[in-house]
Amino acid sequence: MTTQSQNNTHVQRSTKLIVFLVSLMSVFVPVSVVILLSPYFEIQLNNQKEILFLVLAIIVALGMQWSLLKIIPAKREILSPEEQVHATNEKLRYIFNVITRHIENATEFKNEGVNIIENPTDKLAAILVQRSETIADSVQTLISTLQFGSHDTLENIKQSLTPLIDQTLDAISQYLTVSENIENHLCNQISTTQKLLINLRSELAAFVLNQSQQKTPPNLSTGIIETAELIDIYLKIEEAIDQQLAVVANDTNEAGMTLVTNMSTLRDSATGLVHYISESLSQISGMENEVNDCVQFIVNTGHFIKDIPSKIQADIQSIQKASSVIDSLGYLVDSIKDIGFQTDILAVNAAIQASHAGEAGLGFKIVADEVRKLALNSSKAAELIESGLNTARQTIHEGLKFKFLDEIMVQMDEAANIMDAVKRLDASHEDMRIYYGMLFSAINQNNLKLANDISDILDSIQYQDIVRQRIERIQFVMQQRNELLQQFIAELESSGGQMTDDFNIKMNTILNEYSISESSHHSSLSLNNGGTQSPQFELF
Amino acid sequence: MAKTIFLIDDSGAMLMSLRDNLEFSGFNVETAENGVKAIEKLMAGLNPDLIITDINMPNMDGIELIKKVRALPNFRFVPILTLTTEANQHKREEGKQAGATGWLVKPIKIGDLLKIIKQVLPGV
Structure with a gap:
């Protein structure tokens, strides 16, 4: 002792x-x-x-x-200096523990912040850009396809465009969820830090008051005051960081709203386009049916006309066949006539012989007379047949002549119909050409609108870079501040309050540099940091 | 013939967003993630008609990049635009002294960017 x-x-x-x-x-x-x-x-x-x-x-x-x-x-009771130092160190150690916890929370936030803020938004930004590119390509293909007027390709594109829009909406929705998480995380962080600040300030004030009521040695008193001042500047830096975090939260919210609005516009434009294509497809379908009908009619007529010669040929062959049959029947008639003539001669001879035979030839004479009658009837029949055949031949030839004329008339009527059909077809093609021209123009306008909508969305993605840079500056100043504080703590504990370095000036320098740095960067998307707003762009 | 624009930025989102919009507008676009890679590409034979660069980048910031590009014999007169969150006058002056042709502040709409490109690139 x-x-x-x-x-x-x-x-x-x-x-x-x-x-x-x-x-x-x-x-x-x-x-x-x-x-x-x-x-x-x-x-x-x-x-x-x-x-x-x-x-x-x-x-x-x-x-x-x-x-x-x-x-x-x-x-x-009055304590010895060592006891005083020990008691003071205990109290300081308590406050430093609180601050160390705060530093650990801040580091955790820094690491968490990087994961929450940077990585998912980078990935989602990539997805968003890719989807936008795909939509733009689809519409470009649509434009090219319209030049050929293919119905099937239009239908395919219409079917592929809708799910593309839906997938992009999903990507946007995920992006917005991440943005909301960022906002909530930042707001919680700010709220927690503010409570901690209030507690720290109260403890510090109470500690300083407590120390002032005791009779502490001078060097310890200086050390405590320096600590209090340093912690005060530390907390001011914290407040400056919180301000910027609030800006980040606000920017995230604003950018999210802008993205939603832009995406809604894009969806409306694309939906309008899809609807327009649907209407056009049904109208085109009607026009195509008419064209098909015309074409079918022409094709059928063509077939008919193509078949006429062969039909006529077939008819002529049938008729020729009939004629040759009739001609062959004519030969038959001549044969019958010959037979009748020969029979008559035989009958005459028989009658002559019968007359020479006297009464014995009477029966034979009767038979000869009958045979003669038969020959006569045969000749008459043959004449009738010949007459009939001639009439038939004449009728066929006459009929053929008229039938051929009928065929020609039919051909001429059909030719007249084909001309009408061709004129109708030509008119339909002209209608379709005009219609496709209008469709092309309307879809082109829609495409330009879609392109502008996509550009707006891509512009909105820039906010992610601005926020990222702001967070990086926050991380940098937190690192500087925490390193300095840890140096201070180490020196305070080893020196027992007799500090050699001016930590307060260094901490103030960190605060001032951070404030100047933030003021030199572009302000929030909607907030104005005050002071002069420099122009958006300037050519030197 | 389409003009070539060389974009330099450490933010993937910025590069994607700008490249897509510029290609859609008819430009060829080359990109680099930082100043070091940008210089490598230029020395390897890339011959852009316009360079657009960020300022705050790791390893080599935009101001240093502009000075290095201007020191290369083939690129003394190529237009160089900065595209950055830095808005203060002092930094602008620094950029101007280093050889920048213009100073653009993020975020920028593609319409405004195209107007500026038309002003700095003849024949566009």
Whole structure:
């Protein structure tokens, strides 16, 4: 124990001794006076009463001593310098622990922030750009396809465009969810930090007040004041960071709203385009049906006309066949006539022979007469057949002539119909050409609108870079500040309060540089940082 | 013949966004993630008609990049635009002294960027 400590103990003992004596005196003096003066006041005291009085006096004295010692504040004790340093260090250590926890939370935020803010938005930005490119390509293909007027390709494109828009909407939705997470995370961080700031300031104020009420050695007092000032600047930097985090949260919200609006516009444009294509497809379908009908009619007529010669040929062959049959029948008639003539001659000969035979030839004569009649009838029949055949031949030839004329008439009528059909077809093609021209023009306009909508969305993605840079500057200043504070803590603990370096100036420098740096960067998307807003662009 | 624009930015999102918009407008676009890679590409034979660069980049910032590009014999007169969040006058002056042709502040709409490109690139 040092002399100081011995003195302290001496002081403690002497205080107790004084208190004891005072309490003893305050009891014994009145009791002694009573005992001594009892004879004069005719108070009869025997030995027992005197002993009882003494005992009571001792008890009362002890009780008073105890009470007095209780009333005297223990804080009146004076600590040795080492004890003072130890007590101060304990308190400082407590505050530094709180700050270290805060630094750890901030580091965790930094790491979490990078993951939450940077990586997903980079990936989603890539997806967004890719989807936009695909939509733009699809519409470009649509434009090229329209030049050929293919119905199927239009249908395919219409079917592929709608899911593309839906997929892009999904990507946007994910992007917005991430933005919302960023916003919530930042708002929680700001709120937590603010509470911590309030607590820290209160503790610091209480600690400084507490220290000022004690009689601390001068170097310790300076160290405490320096610590308080440093922590105050530390907290100012924290407030400056919180301001920027609020800007980030606001920018995220604004950019999210802009993205939603742009995407809605894109969806409306694309939906309009799809609807327009659907309407056009049904109209084109009607026109195509008409064209097909015309074409089919022409094709059918063509087939018919192509078949006519062969049909006529077939008819002619049939007729020629009939004629050759008739001709062959004519030969048959000649044969019949010959047979009839020969038969007649035979009958005449038979009649002559019968007349020579007398009565024996009478029967034979009758037969000869009958045969002659038969020959005559055969000749008449042959003539009739020949006449009939001639009539048939004539009829066929006459009929063929007219039929051929009928065929020609039909051909001419069909030719007239084909001309009508060709004219209708030509008109339909002209209608379609005009219609496709209008369709091309309308879709081209829609495409330009879609392109502008996509450009707006791509422009909105730039906010992600602005926010990222702001976060990087925050991370940098936090790192500088935390490193300086840790140096300060190390030196404070090792030096016992006798600081050699001016940490406050360094911390202030960090704060000032950060404030200047933030003011030199472009302000928030909608907030104005005050001061002069430089122009958006300038050519030198 | 389509003009070639060389974009330099450490932000992937910015490069994608700008490249897509510029290619859609009819330009050929080459990109680099930082100043070091940009210089490598230029020395390897890339001959852009216009360079657009960010300022705050790791390893080599935009101001240093502009000085290095201007020191190359083939690129003393190629237009160089900066596209950055830096808005203060002092930094602009620094860029101008280094040899920048113009100073653009993010975010910028593609319509405005195309107007500026028309002004700095003849024949566009």
